[in-house]
Each structure stands twice: as C-alpha cells, then as structure tokens.
Amino acid sequence: xxxxxxxxxxxxxxxxxxxxxxxxxxxxxxxxxxxxxxxxxxxxxxxxxxxxxxxxxxxxxxxxxxxxxxxxxxxxxxxxxxxxxxxxxxxxxxxxxxxxxxxxxxxxxxxxxxxxxxxxxxxxxxxxxxxxxxxxxxxxxxxxxxxxxxxxxxxxxxxxxxxxxxxxxxxxxxxxxxxxxxxxxxxxxxxxxxxxxxxxxxxxxxxxxxxxxxxxxxxxxxxxxxxxxxxx
Numbered sequence: 001x002x003x004x005x006x007x008x009x010x011x012x013x014x015x016x017x018x019x020x021x022x023x024x025x026x027x028x029x030x031x032x033x034x035x036x037x038x039x040x041x042x043x044x045x046x047x048x049x050x051x052x053x054x055x056x057x058x059x060x061x062x063x064x065x066x067x068x069x070x071x072x073x074x075x076x077x078x079x080x081x082x083x084x085x086x087x088x089x090x091x092x093x094x095x096x097x098x099x100x101x102x103x104x105x106x107x108x109x110x111x112x113x114x115x116x117x118x119x120x121x122x123x124x125x126x127x128x129x130x131x132x133x134x135x136x137x138x139x140x141x142x143x144x145x146x147x148x149x150x151x152x153x154x155x156x157x158x159x160x161x162x163x164x165x166x167x168x169x170x171x172x173x174x175x176x177x178x179x180x181x182x183x184x185x186x187x188x189x190x191x192x193x194x195x196x197x198x199x200x201x202x203x204x205x206x207x208x209x210x211x212x213x214x215x216x217x218x219x220x221x222x223x224x225x226x227x228x229x230x231x232x
Contacts, residue, residue, distance in 0.1 A: 114191030114211035162206035
C-alpha cells in the first residue's frame with residue numbers, strides 16, 4: 001500500500017498542478033471581470049457625484065434668490081441664463097422664460113443682491129434682459145435714507161450714474177438706491193445699487209455701484225409685474 005500510494009502521488013502531481021492552474025486562471029478571470037465591473041460602477045458614481053455637486057450649488061443659489069424676493073408682493077418666476085451678450089456696446093442676457101410663463105416687457109429681473117435689469121424683448125419660451133449697466137438703461141430711483149429722487153442711468157461700465165438729482169444735497173455713505181416706481185413701469189422698493197463716498201470724488205457726477213455678481217449666477221428671478229394693471 002505504501003508503494004502504491006507513492007506511485008499514485010507521483011502520477012497525481014500533474015493533475016494537481018493542472019487543477020491549481022485552472023483555479024488560478026478562473027481566479028484571474030473573476031478578478032478581471034470584477035475589476036471591469038468596478039470601473040464601470042466607479043464611472044457611474046463620478047457622474048452622480050458631479051450631478052450632486054451641481055444640484056447642491058444650484059440649490060444654494062435658488063435659496064438665496066428665494067430670500068431676495070420674500071418681501072416683494074408681486075409674483076416671480078425663476079429663469080436660467082441661456083445666453084450672455086454683454087459686450088462693449090450692448091449689455092443684455094437671455095433667459096429661458098417667456099410669455100408662456102406670464103413674462104411681460106418691462107418686468108424687472110433680480111438676483112439675491114437686487115435688480116440687475118429689465119425685460120425688453122419677450123418670446124414664448126425666452127426673453128431678453130437689458131442690464132442696468134447698459135447705456136440705454138434709465139430707472140427712476142430714490143436714495144433710501146435721504147429720500148432724494150433721481151434717474152439712474154447705465155454707462156456701459158462697472159458703475160452707474162445719477163441724473164436729475166437736485167443740487168446741493170447731502171448723500172449718506174453706504175446708502176442703498178431703490179426703485180421709486182414712478183411712472184408705474186417698475187415696482188417700488190427694488191434695490192438697484194449702492195452709493196459709496198470713496199467712488200465719488202467728482203462734484204458734478206454721482207456714481208453708483210450696481211447690484212453685484214449678476215454675471216456669476218445661472219438663475220435669476222423675473223418679477224411678474226403687470227404695468228397695465230398698475231396704471232389702471
């Protein structure tokens with residue numbers, strides 16, 4: 001029996017080696033297949049991670065927009081910026097909301113800092129917004145604390161300018177500029193800029209810092225203000 005078992009062990013060595021090799025090959029095939037599946041899952045997870053980060057940023061932005069208009073009695077709709085034509089001679093943006101969303105020409109557009117423009121063209125699914133910095137922009141305003149009334153105009157630059165302000169008025173540093181609602185074209189009470197003394201070294205010109213960071217947002221609020229009803 002000892003001799004026969006010795007012979008059987010010798011004869012069985014190739015078969016045992018073959019079995020081990022087969023097991024190793026099967027293990028390698030399993031590892032390769034498992035690794036391939038993990039790579040696919042990893043790619044899918046990265047897609048979901050990017051989507052989650054995008055939604056997180058958008059959620060924070062929308063929350064700020066909601067807080068920015070919670071004191072305004074008019075309805076509003078949130079639109080996404082789909083085009084930016086802010087060049088040297090014209091400063092406009094295009095939103096993906098239009099007449100089907102009850103948007104009208106003249107409706108003010110705001111971010112969480114204040115008014116950044118108004119609708120000048122409107123289609124069924126889109127609208128074009130003239131920014132307050134455009135040279136064609138003119139807005140009736142008043143100084144929040146000192147109550148002085150004037151017209152705020154764009155200069156195609158980073159600053160706005162006040163026109164038709166009474167001479168020899170005392171303006172307060174860090175005073176907000178608010179839409180007056182005169183003429184009924186815009187609602188009263190929208191912040192549109194800030195008066196800063198360090199920006200006003202010239203006597204004959206009053207410069208205003210406009211509502212900031214309009215170009216850093218993908219979403220903006222359109223105030224659904226009906227000019228005709230207001231005038232009636």
